[in-house]
């Protein structure tokens with residue numbers, strides 16, 4: 131009896147460690163108006179984002195992010211420190227799906243416009259729209275940048291102030307870092 135208990139316990143302990151070592155963050159996506167090729171492109175980018183979010187390098191990038199005044203903080207950070215923002219990303223609790231599920235939940239619509247908008251979303255909708263004019267030409271790292279930008283909007287981060295502040299906001303700042311880290315991983 132004692133042996134069986136020890137064996138079961140060891141098995142559970144092993145499972146917990148194995149899970150921890152493999153994956154801590156996930157994506158879950160609904161596609162609208164996509165063909166199979168474009169779905170595959172976006173899934174590839176989401177897989178890369180998940181791998182980057184799980185990395186120590188991403189943690190350091192968020193924790194050490196500096197704004198244009200040299201402070202270790204984002205602009206338009208909703209009053210949150212870099213540590214808190216990092217935790218919110220890991221929690222994956224979108225404003226409209228507030229359960230912390232460690233999952234990047236995405237509902238993406240493919241559309242075409244000749245205009246210069248790459249992607250957009252609304253605060254009151256879980257959906258994001260991506261412009262095929264850009265997405266059909268983008269590589270995985272560029273798609274990762276835009277998807278991560280849009281997803282941080284779903285966490286409640288914005289860029290309301292002037293365009294000159296954009297590089298230090300969460301959507302633009304971490305979108306750019308995401309592209310950089312994905313590019314590095316894919317080399």
Ligand SMILES: [Ca+2]
Pocket residue numbers: 221222223224227229231232233234235
């Ligand atoms: Ca989620």
Ligand SMILES: [Zn+2]
Pocket residue numbers: 279280283289301
């Ligand atoms: Zn935006």
